Amino acid sequence: MTQAPILEIRGLSKAFGAVKALSDVQFELRRGEIHALCGENGAGKSTLMNMIAGVLQPDEGDILIDGERVSIHSPAAAQRLGIALVHQEIALCQDATVAENIYMAAINSRRAPLMNFQKLYADAQKVMDLLAPIPVRTRVADLSISNQQLVEIAKALTLDCKVLMLDEPTAALTESEAQRLFSIVRGLRDRGISVIYISHRMAEIFSLCDRVTVFRDGRYVATDPIAAVSPDDVVRKMVGREITQLYPDKLAPQEPGRLLLSVEGLCDGRRFADVDLQLRAGEILGIGGLIGAGRSEIAQTVCGLRPMTAGTVALDGKQLRLRGYGDAVKAGLVYLSEDRKGSGVFLDLPIAANISALDLSRLTGPLGLLDRKAEDRQARELTGRLGVRMAGTDAAVSTLSGGNQQKVAIARQLSVDPKVIIMDEPTRGIDVGAKVEIHRLLRQLAGSGVGVVVISSELPELIGLCDRVLVVREGRIAGELTAGELGEEAIIMLASGVQDSSTQRQAHNVA
Amino acid sequence: MHAEIKAAGAVRRINFAQLASMREAGLIVIILALCIAMSFASPHFLTWGNFRAMLMSFSIEGIVVVGMTILLIVGGIDLSVGSVVCFSMVVSGALFLAGLDPWTASLIGIGVSALIGAAMGFFVTVIGLNHFITSLAAMVIVRGMCLVVTKGTPLSLFTLPPAFKAIGQGSFNNIPYVILIFVVVVAIFDFLLRRATAFRKVFYTGSNEKAAQFSGIRTNQVKFWVTVLCSTLAGLAGVIYMARFGAATPTFGAGMELNIIAAAVIGGASLNGGSGTIFGAILGMALLSVVTSSLILLDISVYWQDMIKGCILLAAVSIDHFLHRKKS
Structure with missing residues (x-):
């Protein structure tokens, strides 16, 4: 029995100015399958999704639904055809409640002049509970990023769709939330809904999807x-070349280096308590744990970005008295934020100005004037070392791809020759190629004697990159895993506090 | 999802500095075109007298525009500048009438303006209100203070010593001191804004306050001092107005803030912070001034002036929006 695929793409092309984002691509989605779409950033995945969702119009080629040619000229048209897209970036009304957000499309098309809030809340709660017990009367702005992502997904679930497109839905989710999402997506498939699933995480793709299409x-x-x-x-098809080694070699077991960073009994009175942490020269220390466990808060407190109520931080044997982050930077302790666009880079400022922001005093002459030649020299040197692909150091950071933006943010940390660098989700949302480069760089830094701490939600990254991992649970260090003990199961058990391996995701490690 | 589009566009993208200079070049072309057209339309336009009058008319406001532009870059706004200009004038005038010498009185007037800025800075950075509401309240309060100090009647200051009046009325080699002061203020702050480390922090704070904090910049300090600077320059302008008019009127400067903000925005300052140049803002001021002068010389009723200025502002902001939308 041959049935027409629910969605078919033939010979689709799209150019932005002189640059071809997609040329002559094809794609086929069968009824009731979960189809992974893979490719590095810039491969054209998001462009294709946006064309199917009616956000962009193709220059050439056809989109067929149920074997019939259609033109999808607006997102509303896509919705009428039963196509729903969950964006990778969160697009919710921050000041509205969760329920209002979930039913935004429905409210928009309703005729009744008054809102029936009781029914709205009840219906929304039912949908939301499928994913997580988030109270739907909460304002979206009061939710964490991962919960906002879940609301975004719940919103798509309420649309009566035939084709559901998920663009990196798990980027901000914890392990257990991701698991719940997977079982829901499988449930949708069993009900005959077809799913296009975009992700950089191989483990997810291999445990969830039926087929995989690669763009390059x-x-x-x-x-x-x-x-x-x-x-x-x-991965080989995505990159188009052999990536022989996804993660750089680890530290050979030998005598531990000098103690670089030592944190004892750190408390902030709210999110975490009694945190001890030691970092030695030459090693990469991982910090794992669920999102919201307090990992970022600990790191930010260590660096003086948040106030501490008790505890000590010593860098290179010297006790630090931090009145603010500026003091930490002067001492050689820097922090890279997890939220690249929100607090990592200055999107509309030039690359050179982004890199120099951390310590302007070293570029300032005796009259308080900035030495722009030195600033540019520093930018060229660091971008060269990190392999930032750019038009020039005076180009705005917004013109760069995600991976290159992240490299600029890292270049800024390196500009002050730090002794210890704490990186919060250093490779979130960037493509495999850039990821490998950043991992190599971190290993190089560690090798040259810089202390490196990596906070990550990606288990393969913690396992592949780090020499030692601390796992945080509910604001406390739940345990430490040394190189020999590292494994997805071990980390999840510590992070969730459950001694049950059934919650563990199928461990397909890319490496 | 935008990453790919961005990467694709990177090759043809014009950069930051080019965009700013493009805007300034565009303004110069428009101003020159207007001047050329006007020189045919009216024989009085292309005379030193008329140019001097135009320059005089925007020189003092231009000093206020400098402060406003820097405040807009840090992401703030100040609706109280008109009231502060007036208050500085009224306080200095009243102190002079009370027997103080005019120079000391002026310094106190400027100092009081700085204090008003500090008060607004306090509400913005410590209490956490936004600039718009804070300065809206200040605008009304300070205007009320002007009326209280003068009991509602203009102060006549014709007894001001000639040496002081010269600031506003005299000239050096046929160039009015007012214009000289304006040029010096503009030159200093344009240079500082481009070159000084302290002012670079203004751009960081306005572009992305969180990222600035994560770079160790004390953004509250930056916002506080820029707010103080804006009010201080308004105070300076008030004192010069006093020397120029030889009087202090408690209603002077009402509505001035709109002209000032319009000039800065036409010149490329963004209300979202992070961008703007002083040169551009002065060109914006010049454009508004040339238009006003043209309307007068063409004998068009003054009632049309505000409408036309408003339309120019709308056009400038629309062009800016269009350029920005293309950018991202």
Whole structure:
């Protein structure tokens, strides 16, 4: 029995100015399948999604739904055709309640002049409870990023759709939330809904999806049943070259280096308590744990970005008295924020100005004037060392891809020759190629004697990159795992506090 | 989802500095075109007298525009400048009438203006109100203070010593002191804004306050001092107005803030913070001034002036929005 695929793309092309984002690509989505779409950033995945969702219009080529040519000229048209897209970036009304956000489209098309809030809240809560017990009367602005992501997904679930597109839905989710999302997505598939799933995480793709299509540089590469390929195959197709080693070699077990950073009994009176932490020269220390466990708060407090109520921080044997982050920077302790666009980079300022922001005093002459030549020299040197692909150091950071923006943020940390660098989610939302480069860089830094701490929600990253991992649970250090003990199961058990391995995700490690 | 589009556009993207200079070049072209057209339309336009009058008319406001532009760059706004200009004038005038010498009286007037700025800075940075509401309240309060100090009647200051009046009325080699002061203020702050480390922090704070904090910049300090600077320059302008008019009227400067903000925005300052140049803002001021002068010379009723100025502002902001939308 041959049935027309629910969605088919033929010979689709799209150019932005002189640059071809997609050229002559094809794609086929069968009824009731979960189809992974893979590719590095810039491969054209999001462009394709946006065309299917009616946000962008193709220059050439056809989109067929149920075997019939359609033109999707607006997001509303896509909705009428039963197509729903969950954006990678959160687009919610921050000041409205969760319920109002979930039913925004429905409220918009309703005729009744008054709102029935009782029914709205009841219905919304039912949908929300499928994912997580978030009270729907809460204002969205009061939710964490991961909960906002769940609201975004709940919003799509309420649309009566045939095709659901999820663009990196788990980027901000914790392990257990991601698991719940997967079971819901499987449930949708069993009800005959077709899902396009975009993710950088191979483990997810291999445990969830039925088929995988790979794009590279705006072109179609291949479509395979998931059972017929390995994660390595997919990565190779995405990158177009052999990535021999995803993670750099670890520290050979030897005598531990000098004690660089020592934190004892750190408390902030709210989010965490009694945190001890030691970092030695040459090692990369990982910090794992669920989102919201207090990892970022601990790191920010260590660096003087948040006030501490008790405890001590010593850098290189010297006790620090931090009145603010400026003091930490002067001492050689820097922090890279997890929220690249929100607090990591200055999008509309030039690259050179972004890099110099951390310590202007070293570029300032005796009259309080900025030495712009030195600033530019510093920017060229660091961007060269990190391999930032850019038009020039005076280009705005907004012109760069996500991975290159992140490299600029890292360049800023390196500009002060730090002794210890704490990186919060250093590779979130960036493509495999840039990820590998950043991992190598971190290992190089560690090798040169800089202390490196990496906070990550990605288990393969913690396991592949770090020499030692501390796991945080509910504001306390739940345990420490040394190189020999590192594994997804061990981390999840510590992070969730459950001695049950059934919650663990199928461990397909990319490496 | 935008990453790919951005990467794709990167090749043809014009950069930050170019965009700013493009805007300034565009303004110069428009101003020159207007001047050329006007020189045909009216024989009085292209005379030193008329130019001097135009320059005089925007020189003193231009000093206020400098402060406003820097405040807009840090992401703030100040609706109280008109009231502060007036208060500085009224306080200095009243102190002079009470027997103080005019120079000391003026310094006190400027100092009081700085204090008003400090008070607003306190409400913005410590209490956490936004600039708009804080300065709206200050605008009304300070205007009320002007009326209280003068009991509602203009102060006649014709007894001001000639040496002081010269600031507003005299000239050096046929160039009015007012214009000289304006040029010096503009030159100093334009230079500082481009080159000084302290002012670079203004751009960081306005562009992304959180990222600035994560770079160790004390953004509250930056916002506080820029707010003080804006009020101080308004105070300076008030004192010069006093020397120029030889009087202090408690209603002077009402509505001035709109002209000032319009000039800065036409010149490229963004209400979202992070961008703007002093040169651009002065060109914005010049454009508004040339238009006003043209309307007068063409014998068009003054009632049309505000409408036309408003339309210019709308056009400038629309062009800016269009450029920005293309940018991201």
